[in-house]
Amino acid sequence: MADGSRTTEARRDAVFGRWVVFSPARSRRPTDLKSHNPTTNPNPGLGGADAPKPSCPFCAGRESECAPEIFRVPPAAAPEASPWRIRVIENLYPALRRDMEPPAPQDGGAKEEEESVPGELVVRGFGFHDVVIETPRHDVRLWDLDAEGVRDVLLAYAARVRQLEEHPAVKYVQVFKNHGASAGASMAHSHSQMLGTPFVPPSITTRLNCMKEVFEKLGNCSLCEIKSKETLISDTPNFSAIVPFAASYPFEIWIIPRQHISYFHEIDQDKALDLGSLLKTMLQKLCKQLNDPPFNFMIHSAPFGLSSSCLPYAHWFLQIVPQLSVVGGFEIGSGCYINPVFPEDAAKILRELDCS
Amino acid sequence: MADGSRTTEARRDAVFGRWVVFSPARSRRPTDLKSHNPTTNPNPGLGGADAPKPSCPFCAGRESECAPEIFRVPPAAAPEASPWRIRVIENLYPALRRDMEPPAPQDGGAKEEEESVPGELVVRGFGFHDVVIETPRHDVRLWDLDAEGVRDVLLAYAARVRQLEEHPAVKYVQVFKNHGASAGASMAHSHSQMLGTPFVPPSITTRLNCMKEVFEKLGNCSLCEIKSKETLISDTPNFSAIVPFAASYPFEIWIIPRQHISYFHEIDQDKALDLGSLLKTMLQKLCKQLNDPPFNFMIHSAPFGLSSSCLPYAHWFLQIVPQLSVVGGFEIGSGCYINPVFPEDAAKILRELDCS
Numbered sequence: 102m103a104d105g106s107r108t109t110e111a112r113r114d115a116v117f118g119r120w121v122v123f124s125p126a127r128s129r130r131p132t133d134l135k136s137h138n139p140t141t142n143p144n145p146g147l148g149g150a151d152a153p154k155p156s157c158p159f160c161a162g163r164e165s166e167c168a169p170e171i172f173r174v175p176p177a178a179a180p181e182a183s184p185w186r187i188r189v190i191e192n193l194y195p196a197l198r199r200d201m202e203p204p205a206p207q208d209g210g211a212k213e214e215e216e217s218v219p220g221e222l223v224v225r226g227f228g229f230h231d232v233v234i235e236t237p238r239h240d241v242r243l244w245d246l247d248a249e250g251v252r253d254v255l256l257a258y259a260a261r262v263r264q265l266e267e268h269p270a271v272k273y274v275q276v277f278k279n280h281g282a283s284a285g286a287s288m289a290h291s292h293s294q295m296l297g298t299p300f301v302p303p304s305i306t307t308r309l310n311c312m313k314e315v316f317e318k319l320g321n322c323s324l325c326e327i328k329s330k331e332t333l334i335s336d337t338p339n340f341s342a343i344v345p346f347a348a349s350y351p352f353e354i355w356i357i358p359r360q361h362i363s364y365f366h367e368i369d370q371d372k373a374l375d376l377g378s379l380l381k382t383m384l385q386k387l388c389k390q391l392n393d394p395p396f397n398f399m400i401h402s403a404p405f406g407l408s409s410s411c412l413p414y415a416h417w418f419l420q421i422v423p424q425l426s427v428v429g430g431f432e433i434g435s436g437c438y439i440n441p442v443f444p445e446d447a448a449k450i451l452r453e454l455d456c457s
Numbered sequence: 458m459a460d461g462s463r464t465t466e467a468r469r470d471a472v473f474g475r476w477v478v479f480s481p482a483r484s485r486r487p488t489d490l491k492s493h494n495p496t497t498n499p500n501p502g503l504g505g506a507d508a509p510k511p512s513c514p515f516c517a518g519r520e521s522e523c524a525p526e527i528f529r530v531p532p533a534a535a536p537e538a539s540p541w542r543i544r545v546i547e548n549l550y551p552a553l554r555r556d557m558e559p560p561a562p563q564d565g566g567a568k569e570e571e572e573s574v575p576g577e578l579v580v581r582g583f584g585f586h587d588v589v590i591e592t593p594r595h596d597v598r599l600w601d602l603d604a605e606g607v608r609d610v611l612l613a614y615a616a617r618v619r620q621l622e623e624h625p626a627v628k629y630v631q632v633f634k635n636h637g638a639s640a641g642a643s644m645a646h647s648h649s650q651m652l653g654t655p656f657v658p659p660s661i662t663t664r665l666n667c668m669k670e671v672f673e674k675l676g677n678c679s680l681c682e683i684k685s686k687e688t689l690i691s692d693t694p695n696f697s698a699i700v701p702f703a704a705s706y707p708f709e710i711w712i713i714p715r716q717h718i719s720y721f722h723e724i725d726q727d728k729a730l731d732l733g734s735l736l737k738t739m740l741q742k743l744c745k746q747l748n749d750p751p752f753n754f755m756i757h758s759a760p761f762g763l764s765s766s767c768l769p770y771a772h773w774f775l776q777i778v779p780q781l782s783v784v785g786g787f788e789i790g791s792g793c794y795i796n797p798v799f800p801e802d803a804a805k806i807l808r809e810l811d812c813s
């Protein structure tokens with residue numbers, strides 16, 4: 102089972118401060134790693150049949166079966182009256198609810214419960230939970246769109262985040278995509294989601310604290326410092342795609358703006374096209390190398406209204422994680438992941454893979 | 458879909474400092490929640506056939522197909538020469554390796570890589586990865602054993618942790634169990650595992666920091682402070698089983714020593730019997746209520762050699778998490794979980810469920 106070329110080691114990264122155990126003996130050779138749960142679409146690609154799937158509310162023509170629309174691309178003169186390429190809609194089963202009274206902005210609305218343990222906080226479930234339908238067609242995946250199409254999805258995220266930023270009680274927006282059932286997706290039609298929360302979620306706090314510590318030691322941002330050629334997959338004028346030094350998941354990819362920028366939602370048209378093209382390529386590579394695996398991607402941005410002293414170490418990036426195995430009790434208990442594939446090996450495989 | 462009895466809220470707990478969104482609208486009624494991936498054993502219970510499963514190396518009679526034994530219960534005069542109820546063995550595919558040179562104890566062996574980003578650490582993959590085979594029989598689950606049988610498994614964990622504590626380079630031991638494929642188990646035969654790590658894993662650091670903060674505000678330990686009747690499932694002279702205030706997973710259970718104790722491995726025979734009996738009951742309840750769900754349990758103890766000033770806020774406990782749904786991009790990105798079942802509702806259901 103073992104790949105003898107590298108020996109087991111543990112690494113801690115400079116962004117989340119997480120320890121990861123790299124253990125090639127736990128898996129076959131990195132090139133043999135494939136998904137056992139491919140998400141294969143019966144009619145993949147733009148060449149497939151154009152018929153909407155009978156029961157899918159995200160397909161064109163079924164807009165009335167969805168929760169209310171927020172906006173569409175291209176914009177509609179009258180709502181629901183024009184053809185569309187992208188729709189941003191409310192989530193029908195929202196985890197946080199826009200119809201609840203927002204907490205008072207000054208205290209974040211969190212209160213220590215009267216009879217509870219100090220340190221326990223409760224906040225009303227106010228927030229925004231939206232869905233981005235990335236295409237009207239059931240048989241098209243995000244990376245089947247051309248670079249301009251992916252750009253427009255990214256610009257739709259950014260436009261919606263900017264709207265949510267206006268709300269004084271929203272502290273952070275988590276943009277994410279689930280693809281495939283083992284990555285949590287309950288809907289097969291290509292989509293992503295975002296949640297605007299009335300608190301700063303724990304991983305964001307941990308990440309900023311860790312990056313701050315590095316900044317204080319080094320005088321520079323952890324992500325600006327990454328220069329390793331060995332973990333680079335590809336770069337463009339504005340972005341680098343790498344396998345992070347202490348990747349938690351095999352074949353995990355980070356797409357990082359090369360310039361130091363704290364907020365994703367400030368992205369402009371040109372950079373969004375550049376990112377769209379790189380994201381498309383990375384998803385194609387994962388699909389080809391790993392047998393159309395389930396995956397998640399997440400945009401890691403900064404909380405709204407970050408003080409100017411924090412901006413120098415807050416650097417946004419997009420993380421893609423293929424889901425090739427199930428997390429077990431060790432990871433849940435310790436927060437430490439076991440990854441059978443060394444980042445340098447994954448990066449080399451992905452770098453050399455031709456998807457053109 | 459909605460259960461109208463409670464409205465959405467977010468809670469942050471006083472142990473891990475994690476935010477959890479409680480969203481009853483995301484699920485059916487709590488009582489309807491069942492596992493879609495039951496781990497059902499073809500011959501469950503002690504009444505089943507006694508035949509070992511042909512290819513299972515954990516079954517009695519196949520000891521030679523396993524990695525080396527560390528000890529067995531009852532102890533063997535000559536190794537591999539006597540019948541056994543429990544075996545503690547080396548993991549054949551260890552994530553961390555006992556045959557590597559341990560890092561020097563004084564610096565934890567972690568070094569900042571020459572050309573890497575400050576904050577990035579690397580440590581050789583030294584450590585211990587053991588498997589505890591809980592029964593010689595393929596058809597017996599942990600909760601099919603009697604309370605004395607579960608006690609002996611717990612005492613075997615504790616005995617092995619005490620051995621690992623002797624090693625100066627081992628900083629923490631994570632004891633955990635994976636049951637069912639969706640909880641990560643690759644072996645069906647009832648077993649648990651432990652990993653002795655040369656670093657303190659991230660969740661342990663976060664937990665102790667969070668409990669310290671509460672202690673500094675309150676002068677008491679977060680777990681000693683839990684007194685809510687509403688989230689209590691059951692208690693015994695020495696332990697309480699509760700659904701935590703900000704449970705990340707539906708029907709998550711914590712079993713907490715009622716006395717303030719920092720280290721699991723100091724447990725004695727009497728307390729281990731008490732815990733064994735309560736653990737058995739809790740696993741029976743989960744099995745009955747949730748249709749034999751996949752689950753993990755993890756023992757959260759303190760790192761070795763904790764300074765005496767930290768002991769007042771370090772309190773060990775055992776966490777059980779049924780795996781009823783797949784985690785998605787929101788949880789991976791934000792560290793914040795969405796739980797459709799309020800702890801008070803889960804506790805009431807489990808409290809009232811009769812498993813006798």
Ligand SMILES: Nc1ncnc2c1ncn2[C@@H]1O[C@H](COP(=O)(O)OP(=O)(O)O[C@H]2O[C@H](CO)[C@@H](O)[C@H](O)[C@H]2O)[C@@H](O)[C@H]1O
Binds near residue numbers: 158195287788
């Ligand atoms: N007609 C309609 N109109 C509007 N919206 C509709 C709709 N029909 C369905 N939806 C919504 O569309 C979303 C589709 O999302 P996904 O398939 O990415 O995963 P889901 O949110 O179900 O859960 C996954 O992601 C979350 C967050 O990471 C995890 O908590 C969870 O365990 C995991 O399975 C759902 O949230 C659903 O509520």
Ligand SMILES: Nc1ncnc2c1ncn2[C@@H]1O[C@H](COP(=O)(O)OP(=O)(O)O[C@H]2O[C@H](CO)[C@@H](O)[C@H](O)[C@H]2O)[C@@H](O)[C@H]1O
Binds near residue numbers: 429642
């Ligand atoms: N003959 C033999 N002798 C000795 N040992 C043997 C053996 N045959 C198998 N083993 C070991 O027995 C263990 C059984 O463990 P589990 O079934 O609980 O999950 P596993 O560790 O495979 O992975 C799950 O748990 C880990 C840790 O949480 C996650 O990283 C992973 O994704 C998840 O699937 C394996 O670690 C295996 O190496």
